[in-house]
Amino acid sequence: MNTITPRPVDAVIAAVREFLGDRLSTAQAVREQHSRGEDQTPPTLPDAVAFVESTEEVSRILALCHQHGVPVVAFGAGTSLEGHVNPVRRGISLDLSRMNKVLEVNAEDMDCLIEPGVTRQQLNEFLRDQGMFFPVDPGSHCTIGGMCATRASGTNAVRYGTIRENVLGLEVVLADGRVIRTGGRARKASNGYDLTRLFIGSEGTLGVITKVRLRLHGIPEAMSAAVCQFPDLAAAVNTTILTMQSGIPVARIELLDADQMEACIKYSKLEGFRPAPTLFLEFHGTEAGVKEQAEAVEAIASDLGGEGFAWATDAEARNKLWKARHDAYWAAVNFIPGLRGITTDVCVPISRLADAIVGAKEDAIASGLTTCIVGHVGDGNFHQVILFDPNDPAGLDRAWELDRKIVARGLALGGTCSGEHGVGLGKREFLEEEHGAEALAVMRGIKQSFDPKGILNPGKLFRN
Amino acid sequence: MNTITPRPVDAVIAAVREFLGDRLSTAQAVREQHSRGEDQTPPTLPDAVAFVESTEEVSRILALCHQHGVPVVAFGAGTSLEGHVNPVRRGISLDLSRMNKVLEVNAEDMDCLIEPGVTRQQLNEFLRDQGMFFPVDPGSHCTIGGMCATRASGTNAVRYGTIRENVLGLEVVLADGRVIRTGGRARKASNGYDLTRLFIGSEGTLGVITKVRLRLHGIPEAMSAAVCQFPDLAAAVNTTILTMQSGIPVARIELLDADQMEACIKYSKLEGFRPAPTLFLEFHGTEAGVKEQAEAVEAIASDLGGEGFAWATDAEARNKLWKARHDAYWAAVNFIPGLRGITTDVCVPISRLADAIVGAKEDAIASGLTTCIVGHVGDGNFHQVILFDPNDPAGLDRAWELDRKIVARGLALGGTCSGEHGVGLGKREFLEEEHGAEALAVMRGIKQSFDPKGILNPGKLFRN
Known part of the structure; x- marks a missing residue:
């Protein structure tokens, strides 16, 4: 029947x-x-x-x-x-991947209107001739609609903010099919509830984003990249902390631990580097400003034992470095043939970053699992790819156990379970501890108000 | 009975x-x-x-x-x-004005936790010795809780963002007395709905803010101010537009029209200035960076007929200028003895700013009412103080009529009725046009979810 x-x-x-x-x-x-x-x-x-x-x-x-x-x-x-x-x-x-048209670019106001299936690479190729770029860069070939839904960020967020700071407005289809616009073209507004920010990071549970109006930025007059290797993880992290506390406006400051560097050297055929904790940096500004910033970071790094502060001002060398950084996740999951990976996404206040990262690595070593750490450390955010053997029936569980330990440490240090990847299925269990039961109840109330029948991405964000 | x-x-x-x-x-x-x-x-x-x-x-x-x-x-x-x-x-x-304690300052992470009755002046006096400051500066002696509730901004927003970008988290008492925390100490997070941003700008209609965690900024190595006067309003506005489009990171760029300058000269005893359209600027950065920025703006201003680009690098001269700017509202409402003022708060995309401001001034002249324009023009936001005679029974109505005309022009140019003052009672009538009926219904749904009995600041934001 x-x-x-x-x-x-x-x-x-x-x-x-x-x-x-x-x-x-x-x-x-x-x-x-x-x-x-x-x-x-x-x-x-x-x-x-x-x-x-x-x-x-x-x-x-x-x-x-x-x-x-x-x-x-x-x-x-x-x-x-x-x-x-x-x-x-x-x-x-x-x-939504076929909804990938760039609908408007307003050079004078440095904004654009796009469909959600546009990828950041596609948009930046489109914009290049106009002297502008869209800075939010999670590294993967993601769509901008997906970036809005997960409140994504990435390597440039330390300077340019996350997607949250770079969206002016949205078009959203509500659960019952009604279509609304949020935000507008003005750079700021105090004109009612901030629906734009409510949809950003809502992970498809409150509505479906069908248009995005983005802020754009002028391509800086000068850009330079630098790489510096360190004797230990703490020295690299402390260089980051001091750089941020000094107010140096780095455009990117990315940490790769020794295992991650070994993986990247192998995967991206990087030459001239050792498998040691490493910072990748990028500076944006005027010619003089970029030089000033890089010298200031070099001085901090040298004091902490950083070696071989190498500059790359030409675009080709810079691109090779950042290509390797963007491929770090793939380098990590392919590091040991046959293994697979899950990744953490802890983000802590910058003063706790050394405790969080060094501690996370110690936990990993104690667990016997291989991990690679790569992080947007200027924001206090790092990812630890935990490798496990898919043929070992207990392999994935052991990886999750380590993941939980790393998240618990991050929360205890005043951080969050997710800096940029979102909650989805994987981080639901941490939300109550992080927000408290009452705040979570408020979020459920919003969900109920927007989607009373619970049809929008059910099972995500909340545990039931 | x-x-x-x-x-x-x-x-x-x-x-x-x-x-x-x-x-x-x-x-x-x-x-x-x-x-x-x-x-x-x-x-x-x-x-x-x-x-x-x-x-x-x-x-x-x-x-x-x-x-x-x-x-x-x-x-x-x-x-x-x-x-x-x-x-x-x-x-x-x-x-809440007696809840005015600074509870924590974390110099390493550049954040602080305060009670909502703390004023921005109080906080900045408290922070000065630690080399940090809180940049959001609406000019008035407002509390930071009030700034959160109205999504305030002010003169520094063009560089440092509005209160929205400078709050990390809140403690909020809900309508029924439950207490929740939102946000956290991490610089970014993708861990559920953005309740912080929902309360910011909610004007006391969703909850009462009882604690605020703020981002702080390092006091820049160098600061300089500059003043430049222009032959007409369009030249001053176009200098602003070109400055923003060139990506010069001005910390402040404020416009005062000829009437506002006349009022300020009188009220603040400013010497050496004519009652002509004027830009007040401030530059933050390194010594070399500040010089570079100021020279770049001076070149733009000169091309457009700006005269007497005067620098003030010493703190006293700078403070006198900004004191006059902060008192501009009081200068305007006291410009003509016996009159009172209401003020507009239109914010438009920067490319439309000349149309908005020059048009608004023409509307004012046609109405026969005296108005003073002062604006955070780097954000496209300007205030037009409309003076009226309180003894004329039709005086206030005529002022509102002009206000509506200026707002309608701003909306037609892709702007908003409120850049930073909020909706309150005064701007309710524009929200449906600005957001559309469906988006406004969504806002009402949120209100219903948070405050089913409608006890929190009833009558504000929504028309009923």
Whole structure:
């Protein structure tokens, strides 16, 4: 009997197929591609994948899902590391990657309006000739819609802020299909509740973002990169802390520990470096300003035993370095053949960073697991890729156990479980400790107000 | 009969008096002091004023007001220009000005924890010896709690951001007395809904802020101020536009039109200036950086006819200039003896700033009313103080009519009705046009979720 009872999702699929045609797919391979992100969660196949091309299509699909109580999970490039795009309660995976048009660029106001499937690389290629760039750079080939949904940041956040500071406004489709605009083109406003910031970091649980208005920045007159290697992890972290406390406006300051450097040297064929704790830096400004900044950091690093402060002012050498940095995650997960990785995302106040990182590495060594640390240390944020053997039945559990230990230490140091990857499935268990039960109840109240039927990315952010 | 029926507020007053003693006042003079801010709304006397000294007292009072359905209006320094603190439905005025302790300063992390009644001047005096400052500077003697509630900004926002970018977290008492913490000490986080940003700018309608954790900034190595006068308003505005578009990181760039300059010369006894459109600038950075920035702006200003680009690097001359700028509102409202003023708060994209300001001045001239324009023009934000005769029965209405015209022009240029003063009573009528009915309905849904009985600052932000 059960097999012939029509499911609510079948009604949605039939109705959506009428206007989406073959852009609504139930093919096994397509559903598998949308069964999880780059995380290690057990995959779940959605009932169907809808490749949308307009706000109107998103609105019609959400209205149908709302009517029939069918879950909807927004999907961009699938780069989530925390299980955000895994449709744990099945339903429709709403693939926004074809909504990838740059709709407006206003050079005079340094802003632009884009569709959510635009990637940061695509946008920056588009902007290059106009002397502007979009600074938020999580490294992966993610979409900007996904970056908004997870409140992403990355290497440049220490200077230019996270996505939160670089979005002026959004267009959002609500759970029942209504379409709203938030924010505006003015640089600041005090005109009611900050809906823009509420959707940023809401992980697809309050609405589906269909347009984004971004702040842009002028390409600096001068840029230079530098690399410096250290005798131990503490020296590299303390150089970061002193640099930040001195107010030097570094554009990027990234830490790679000895294991991560070894992985990067191998993966990205970096020459001339040792597998030692290393800082990658970038300076933006005028010619004189960049020189002044780099000299100030070099002096701090030298005092702490940093060696071989090497400058790269030409674009090619700089790009090679940053390509290696961006590939650090892949270098780490490919470090030991056959192993896989999960990653932490702890962020602490800068004064506690040495305790957090050195302690996390000690925990890892005690656990017997190999880990690579790479971090946006200017913000106090670091990732520890924990490698585990997928053929060992207890392997993933041991990795999670270490992850929990590192997060607990971060929270005890006044930090957060997630600096930039989001909560998704992976960090739900920490939210109550971090925010307290009452604040979490307030968040649930907001969810209830926006999505009374619970169709938007159910199972994420909250534990049930 | 009616006079002896006990009112719900009487029960609250009796219960609060038990633990607040004579810090709960029903004296006429005290109620009059809490009947409105610095706005021109008709005053309303609260039933009582509670001078609270702790989060616990706030919590107990809110629980009682919630139980009895009695309105509560948070009150700081009473500097609101939009009627926020006017208890239009009476009830309890919750005066937080005695909660004015600096609780923690963390020099290493450049953050601090304060009570909401701390003023920005008080905080900056406290911090001065530690080489740090809090940059958000609306000019008035406002409290930081009030600045959070109205999403305030001011002269430094062009460089350091508004209060929104400078708050790390809050403690908030909810409508029913529950206490929550939002945010944390980490510089960034992706750990659930951004409750901090939701309370910032919520104007006391979602909760009462009882603690604020702020980001601090290092006092720059070098600071210099400059003043430049222009042949006409358009030249001064266009100098601003080009400065911003060139990416020069000015710390302050403030415009005063000819009428405002005349008022300031008179009120602040400024010598050596003509009543002509004028830019006040400030540069922060290293010695070399400050010089570089100032020369770049001087070159732009000269090209556009700016005259007498005068530098002031010594603190005394700089302070005199900024004191005059901070007193600009008082200079304007005292410009013509016997008149009073209301002020606009339009903020537009920078490319539209000349249209907005020059057009607003033409509207004013056509109306026959005297106006003074002063603006945080680097953000596209300007205030036009509209003077009216309080003895003319139609005076205030004529001023509002001009205000509406200036706002309508700002909205048509892609701007907002409020860059930094908030909505309060004065800007409610523009919100639907600005956000659309659906987005406003979403805001109402949030209000309903946080304050189902509607006791928190009722009548503000929304029209009913």
